[in-house]
Amino acid sequence: MRKIVLSAAIAAVAALSFAAPSQAGGYGYNGYxxxxxxxxxxxxxxxxxNLVIKKIRICK
Incomplete structure (x- = not known):
């Protein structure tokens, strides 16, 4: 019984550790x-x- 619970816990941790990095990415075209x-x-x-110069950053 103890082995089953331990193996289930290890499987759950392994599944969540692979799913977490996939959720970290966002939408965007940064690489493309x-x-x-x-x-x-x-x-x-x-x-x-008096002359006032305002600098604005424009990205396309």
Whole structure:
């Protein structure tokens, strides 16, 4: 009886250890398609007339 319980516990741990890494991955195209990113500078002026440069990262 003890051997059956022990073997069932070992089988359950083995099954869960293989299932855990498969759940870790997410959806996405990281391996297939690399994004092209660049920094866009937007120039504007504040209330006092000073130049303000805002940098925005754009990825396609």
């Amino acid at each position: 398609h690399q994004q092209y990113c660049f920094i866009k500078k937007i120039k504007s002026y504040d209330y006092y007339g």
